Amino acid sequence: GRAAGRESPMAARQPFTDTDTADEAVRATCDDATTCKRFATSKGYWKDPYIQYFVRSVGDRKAPEINRGYYARVQGVNHLLDAFLRKTQCDCQVINLGAGLDTTFWRLKDENLMPRKFFEVDFPTVVARKIHNIKTKPPLSKPIIETHSTDSLLLDAHSLESDRYCIIGADLRDISSLDEKLKKFQLNPELPTLLLSECVLVYMTPSHSSNLVHWAAETFHTAMFINYEQVNMSDRFGQVMIENLQRRQCTLAGVEACQTLDSQKDRFLKTGWEHVDALDMMTVYSMLPQDDVARIERLEFLDEKELLQQLLQHYNICWATKDKLNLGNAHFNVSLMNGYVSCERTSK
Numbered sequence: 001g002r003a004a005g006r007e008s009p010m011a012a013r014q015p016f017t018d019t020d021t022a023d024e025a026v027r028a029t030c031d032d033a034t035t036c037k038r039f040a041t042s043k044g045y046w047k048d049p050y051i052q053y054f055v056r057s058v059g060d061r062k063a064p065e066i067n068r069g070y071y072a073r074v075q076g077v078n079h080l081l082d083a084f085l086r087k088t089q090c091d092c093q094v095i096n097l098g099a100g101l102d103t104t105f106w107r108l109k110d111e112n113l114m115p116r117k118f119f120e121v122d123f124p125t126v127v128a129r130k131i132h133n134i135k136t137k138p139p140l141s142k143p144i145i146e147t148h149s150t151d152s153l154l155l156d157a158h159s160l161e162s163d164r165y166c167i168i169g170a171d172l173r174d175i176s177s178l179d180e181k182l183k184k185f186q187l188n189p190e191l192p193t194l195l196l197s198e199c200v201l202v203y204m205t206p207s208h209s210s211n212l213v214h215w216a217a218e219t220f221h222t223a224m225f226i227n228y229e230q231v232n233m234s235d236r237f238g239q240v241m242i243e244n245l246q247r248r249q250c251t252l253a254g255v256e257a258c259q260t261l262d263s264q265k266d267r268f269l270k271t272g273w274e275h276v277d278a279l280d281m282m283t284v285y286s287m288l289p290q291d292d293v294a295r296i297e298r299l300e301f302l303d304e305k306e307l308l309q310q311l312l313q314h315y316n317i318c319w320a321t322k323d324k325l326n327l328g329n330a331h332f333n334v335s336l337m338n339g340y341v342s343c344e345r346t347s348k
């Protein structure tokens with residue numbers, strides 16, 4: 001399938017020769033995600049005025065089903081994230097795990113949905129690149145400076161800490177160092193916390209991702225974890241996706257957890273989360289506000305609907321919650337997507 005290498009449009013890339021080949025190939029996936037998002041926004045699928053500061057050129061054309069897939073991914077994840085921020089009235093923190101060059105912090109600032117603090121974590125080299133972009137592009141640095149109380153921003157090549165935004169270089173497979181770094185930068189375990197991983201867990205072994213998810217469940221009493229990544233990977237299409245990435249020395253070490261929606265949910269149910277849901281992206285796509293879906297479907301002609309269907313059936317959003325404070329319905333609803341699901345269903 002032409003869509004099977006979605007994170008990795010089969011761009012010719014030199015094979016890596018350094019010792020840490022596998023990690024280098026994983027780090028490179030952040031460029032794929034950003035280039036695809038950059039292209040889709042240039043076509044008008046959604047608005048992102050900040051992504052151009054991370055990837056200058058619009059780049060090669062991407063297939064329509066890939067653009068629609070990214071649209072569903074961004075809308076689906078944003079819906080859950082925004083629902084959490086509204087439920088907690090932004091009195092919360094967000095931790096974007098494997099954030100890459102993601103621009104969510106800047107979107108939330110513009111939409112008046114800024115959490116108390118927004119953390120991002122990625123490998124130190126990715127973080128260094130992001131910090132360089134932030135430092136040299138005023139539209140990126142301005143919101144960080146504006147929301148900071150003093151003149152002195154803590155900023156070095158591998159971390160940036162302001163009152164509201166913090167980016168940390170760390171390996172997500174090393175929990176004790178991750179925990180230590182986040183606490184050093186004033187992570188507050190008492191605050192309701194939203195953790196996000198978008199196409200990240202699949203790159204680590206199931207035991208590493210379980211440890212991470214378990215750490216999150218142990219650390220926060222009131223939290224939500226949103227995970228977006230592959231699912232239904234045991235069929236032929238899944239196999240092609242794996243092979244396409246393998247050709248670039250990029251191993252989906254966590255593919256075992258991506259066999260079914262149930263295997264996605266199990267990772268959370270086994271590690272202390274109270275409530276877990278998962279939907280494949282074709283289902284999410286069918287639940288998104290249909291007037292906007294009609295708008296984006298007019299942007300580009302897609303002759304083979306099956307391509308989109310096949311692609312979207314191989315990704316999912318899984319979200320888990322725990323609510324020890326028992327804030328309940330008034331403040332923090334544990335099944336945030338349920339309202340969304342039923343409301344979208346009845347409005348169809």
Ligand SMILES: C[S@@+](CC[C@H](N)C(=O)[O-])C[C@H]1O[C@@H](n2cnc3c(N)ncnc32)[C@H](O)[C@@H]1O
Pocket residue numbers: 007026027028029030031033034097098099100101102121122123126170171172173197198199200203204
């Ligand atoms: C496919 S990209 C996705 C980036 C971003 N979440 C997005 O959706 O635009 C995966 C990201 O996860 C990061 N990542 C993967 N494994 C990691 C690890 N063990 N520690 C830190 N970052 C990791 C990579 O460096 C890369 O930036």
